[in-house]
Amino acid sequence: MTSDQIRQVILEILERIAPDEDLTDLDDVRPFREQMELDSMDFLDIVMELRKMYRIQIPEEDYSNLNTMAGTVSYLLPRLKDVAVGA
Amino acid sequence: MRYDTVIIGAGMSGLSAGVRLAYFEKSVCILERHTTIGGLNSFYRLRKRNYDVGLHAVTNYAEPGTKQGPLSKLLRQLRMKWEDFDLRPQLRSSIVFPDCALHFTNQFNFFVEQISAAFPQQIDGFRRLVARIAEHDALDLERSTLSARQVVSEYIRDPLLLDMIFCPLMFYGSATPHDMDFNQFVIMFKSIFHEGFGRPFDGIRLILKRLVKHFKALGGHLKLHAGVQEIRQTNGVATSVLLEDGTEIEAENILSSAGAAETMRMVDPNAPLLKAEPGDISFVESISVLDCEPASLGHRDTIVFYSDSKNFHYERPNVPVDLRSGIVCSPNNFDYSQPLEDGRIRITALADPHYWLNLPEEEYVAAKDYWNSQIIQSALRHLPDFRPHVIDTDVFTPRTIRRFTGHVNGCVYGAPQKFVNGQTSVRNLYLCGTDQGFLGIVGAMLSGITIANRYLLK
Numbered sequence: 001m002t003s004d005q006i007r008q009v010i011l012e013i014l015e016r017i018a019p020d021e022d023l024t025d026l027d028d029v030r031p032f033r034e035q036m037e038l039d040s041m042d043f044l045d046i047v048m049e050l051r052k053m054y055r056i057q058i059p060e061e062d063y064s065n066l067n068t069m070a071g072t073v074s075y076l077l078p079r080l081k082d083v084a085v086g087a
Numbered sequence: 088m089r090y091d092t093v094i095i096g097a098g099m100s101g102l103s104a105g106v107r108l109a110y111f112e113k114s115v116c117i118l119e120r121h122t123t124i125g126g127l128n129s130f131y132r133l134r135k136r137n138y139d140v141g142l143h144a145v146t147n148y149a150e151p152g153t154k155q156g157p158l159s160k161l162l163r164q165l166r167m168k169w170e171d172f173d174l175r176p177q178l179r180s181s182i183v184f185p186d187c188a189l190h191f192t193n194q195f196n197f198f199v200e201q202i203s204a205a206f207p208q209q210i211d212g213f214r215r216l217v218a219r220i221a222e223h224d225a226l227d228l229e230r231s232t233l234s235a236r237q238v239v240s241e242y243i244r245d246p247l248l249l250d251m252i253f254c255p256l257m258f259y260g261s262a263t264p265h266d267m268d269f270n271q272f273v274i275m276f277k278s279i280f281h282e283g284f285g286r287p288f289d290g291i292r293l294i295l296k297r298l299v300k301h302f303k304a305l306g307g308h309l310k311l312h313a314g315v316q317e318i319r320q321t322n323g324v325a326t327s328v329l330l331e332d333g334t335e336i337e338a339e340n341i342l343s344s345a346g347a348a349e350t351m352r353m354v355d356p357n358a359p360l361l362k363a364e365p366g367d368i369s370f371v372e373s374i375s376v377l378d379c380e381p382a383s384l385g386h387r388d389t390i391v392f393y394s395d396s397k398n399f400h401y402e403r404p405n406v407p408v409d410l411r412s413g414i415v416c417s418p419n420n421f422d423y424s425q426p427l428e429d430g431r432i433r434i435t436a437l438a439d440p441h442y443w444l445n446l447p448e449e450e451y452v453a454a455k456d457y458w459n460s461q462i463i464q465s466a467l468r469h470l471p472d473f474r475p476h477v478i479d480t481d482v483f484t485p486r487t488i489r490r491f492t493g494h495v496n497g498c499v500y501g502a503p504q505k506f507v508n509g510q511t512s513v514r515n516l517y518l519c520g521t522d523q524g525f526l527g528i529v530g531a532m533l534s535g536i537t538i539a540n541r542y543l544l545k
């Protein structure tokens with residue numbers, strides 16, 4: 001997947017987890033938690049949705065990479081490079 | 088068949104845990120002893136009318152689209168929509184004690200104004216109590232217990248106001264007499280006074296049916312009339328459950344909403360109960376069906392919590408029904424877009440479970456009739472005389488509650504001691520629901536979700 005495709009996947013996950021949030025103006029370099037109501041339960045769900053969709057295991061010590069959209073995309077890019085969208 | 092998780096009990100907590108596990112592709116089977124879903128919050132049909140078993144109102148009300156609070160958290164976790172619960176807000180509720188009444192709605196400021204007007208000396212203390220509640224993390228699973236009466240009396244000096252605040256909170260969630268754990272107090276205070284009451288137009292069956300549909304669509308299995316006789320274990324690790332019909336079902340993990348004492352008896356019927364003593368706070372409820380809306384008789388309150396003495400007595404009574412206090416609920420008095428099919432008045436009062444459970448079958452019906460009329464009589468101080476409009480009646484007792492929940496004493500809010508972290512002496516056997524300790528319907532669902540997240544989604 002490309003960066004843009006990964007970004008789209010993350011947006012879809014966020015929409016599923018937090019359907020009441022408006023994500024159109026999401027700033028990629030600001031932490032998710034500053035821009036939307038996302039508690040630790042929701043945050044874990046991002047990790048679990050990724051595991052469910054792409055069988056990717058994200059160890060707890062790496063969670064800090066997932067605080068922003070930009071961080072999440074760059075963390076996932078090498079790990080999902082051989083994965084097709086919707087796999 | 089071998090499952091990742093077997094869940095005992097298809098009530099709010101078990102179904103919610105099941106949805107979480109099935110959503111994340113765990114194989115899961117929910118076993119329900121009764122012939123229908125719901126547990127304490129079930130529903131039934133009698134003489135062509137629909138009834139809810141326990142529900143007066145769903146607490147933790149929030150407007151659709153709200154981003155914070157337990158209800159929003161719950162819907163997110165279950166991947167369900169606001170419409171799935173269809174909660175309509177209450178109109179107004181009241182706490183009525185001798186010479187004093189406080190009203191509250193789903194707007195917390197209204198309640199603060201009420202207290203300010205009725206107890207001007209206490210309002211500063213009350214505001215400080217509200218601040219204390221706001222900073223308390225009630226979802227912390229590793230906390231110790233603390234007397235709520237002790238904490239709250241540091242802020243509220245007037246014993247009447249103290250009892251008036253405790254009355255609805257204890258009636259709607261306390262498994263312990265007289266006092267409750269401060270953490271439980273915080274959960275109840277937020278869920279009732281801060282957030283408030285709502286109800287689906289179709290009653291609790293709507294939420295339950297949506298949960299089951301969602302669970303099954305995700306691949307979950309549900310077996311009704313499947314009572315667990317034994318939880319089998321080897322060296323402190325549960326391996327399978329044995330059903331009453333002799334079927335054995337293997338599982339990696341077991342999550343039980345059957346109650347702490349009830350669950351440990353499935354592990355070993357002869358084991359000492361340790362701290363898992365069953366509770367004995369229970370109720371009798373009189374349900375009257377009316378030929379008109381209660382509002383047309385002048386009764387517009389959604390719920391009235393009353394006590395005929397200044398000291399509120401929350402305890403197992405030594406008479407069959409304690410007529411000194413009670414709850415009047417009218418399911419009609421929510422903000423629906425159309426009226427319900429018929430009028431309803433539900434009146435609930437504390438009851439002695441030992442009397443009701445030991446009553447010979449031939450005396451049971453007469454006792455229900457007698458106490459039904461006594462309860463109505465005593466509640467008439469707080470609502471207009473609706474008796475000429477009654478077209479049908481039903482009564483539930485601790486006996487009814489035991490049938491739906493399997494709780495030993497027909498106790499409504501489970502064991503006095505809660506098992507907040509959900510763990511038991513058996514390594515892969517966990518507890519959720521009433522005895523885990525989150526309260527109310529939303530609390531029960533969050534209980535299932537929290538324990539599932541913590542132990543069963545690894």
